[in-house]
Amino acid sequence: MRPPLTSYQSRIESELARVRESGHHRTLRVIDSPQGPIVKTHDGDKINFCSNDYLGLANHPRLRSAAIDAMDRYGLGSGASQLVSGRSGAHVSLEEKLCEFTGRDRAILFSTGYQANLSIATVLSLGRNGEIVEDRLNHASLIDGAKLSGSRLRRYRHKDVSSLEEMLSQSKHKQMLVLTDTVFSMDGDIAPLKEIAAISARHAALFCVDDAHALGVLGEGGRGALEEFKLSQTDVPVMVGTFGKALGCFGAFAAGTDPIIEFLVQKARPFIYTTALPATICAAVEAALGLLREEAWRREQLFDRINYLRTCARDVCLPLGDSRTPIQPLIVGSAANACALSEGLYSDGIFVAAIRPPTVPLGTSRLRITLSSSHSREHIDRLIAALLRQRKFWQR
Numbered sequence: 001m002r003p004p005l006t007s008y009q010s011r012i013e014s015e016l017a018r019v020r021e022s023g024h025h026r027t028l029r030v031i032d033s034p035q036g037p038i039v040k041t042h043d044g045d046k047i048n049f050c051s052n053d054y055l056g057l058a059n060h061p062r063l064r065s066a067a068i069d070a071m072d073r074y075g076l077g078s079g080a081s082q083l084v085s086g087r088s089g090a091h092v093s094l095e096e097k098l099c100e101f102t103g104r105d106r107a108i109l110f111s112t113g114y115q116a117n118l119s120i121a122t123v124l125s126l127g128r129n130g131e132i133v134e135d136r137l138n139h140a141s142l143i144d145g146a147k148l149s150g151s152r153l154r155r156y157r158h159k160d161v162s163s164l165e166e167m168l169s170q171s172k173h174k175q176m177l178v179l180t181d182t183v184f185s186m187d188g189d190i191a192p193l194k195e196i197a198a199i200s201a202r203h204a205a206l207f208c209v210d211d212a213h214a215l216g217v218l219g220e221g222g223r224g225a226l227e228e229f230k231l232s233q234t235d236v237p238v239m240v241g242t243f244g245k246a247l248g249c250f251g252a253f254a255a256g257t258d259p260i261i262e263f264l265v266q267k268a269r270p271f272i273y274t275t276a277l278p279a280t281i282c283a284a285v286e287a288a289l290g291l292l293r294e295e296a297w298r299r300e301q302l303f304d305r306i307n308y309l310r311t312c313a314r315d316v317c318l319p320l321g322d323s324r325t326p327i328q329p330l331i332v333g334s335a336a337n338a339c340a341l342s343e344g345l346y347s348d349g350i351f352v353a354a355i356r357p358p359t360v361p362l363g364t365s366r367l368r369i370t371l372s373s374s375h376s377r378e379h380i381d382r383l384i385a386a387l388l389r390q391r392k393f394w395q396r
């Protein structure tokens, strides 16, 4: 006989107790204002150093009015998946703009980056005949997609091209898919993309990148890591970009060769079986692409703030990780330490969430400090001063 439902629930409660004891329990904080350098919380205003709104576009008037105009024309909900009746002129127009922006032949929109990455891994690995080889520190969605795909999954040492090459040369699979984040989401460091592209080509593996944290940030025109590294569609036949970070919106896309994108449209379950992005979002993303072109000062200001933070950190021996992107990790070791540091800063008016396992490897809990062009230098001075008051949690 099955145990009663109450015993199922008590099992869940004891699992929850275990999560709490391990220091990995997560809480949901509520923000009562738009995203920006300062946010309103139930505990007062805080300087926000944990948003991915790298260019300060999440509440930009031009994005808001583009969304409102699209709402007047298309309404709010998209009503169905893109393959049924959810695809509007705003979707088509954004895809065209993304092709121009990325220099890729064709693009397709996804409702989230998570779904885009699940799609890439499940569809392009070609199931049981394929093998997926990916960086150990890739975003969870690329790892989850690989697990779901039925293909063999191998994870090479972080940014280690010899480990990648060894795995590709050992593989007995007919098809191999190489996946990497361009900018790693928890460390802010950058994958050796040119080398990975060359190795993938040598082994006839399909190379795909997730450019979530580089799009809008890296490259002369803010076109992302592939622009910075001058990698063409031949080098990287398919890429994923997201709209929820530097572009200040929500959603994602994949861009690449026509057959790859068509194959995703035909086969990707996270594309087929989900409601389309609202047209309002598509219009706002298109406005954000326009601002990237017109307002290069945002990127310049962002890099000024990154350099300023790193200089201040060096002056006070704050051990930030090695990163030249808006993601500046402060690794403090235990989950308890990271939580105590985050809470101490929060009481002092600074909002930086603690990042703990399983998001990062055990013993590398951290504050993932993120910068935006909308931060002033004074905001950074206040962060440094608050960190100095909490130095017992990070001083080595």
Ligand SMILES: Cc1ncc(COP(=O)(O)O)c(C=O)c1O
Residues within 6 Å of the ligand: 111, 112, 113, 114, 115, 117, 139, 141, 181, 185, 210, 212, 213, 242, 243, 244, 250, 251, 252
């Ligand atoms: C590298 C990376 N890829 C993909 C995603 C998922 O994107 P989305 O938030 O649009 O689901 C994230 C985080 O959100 C990310 O950091």
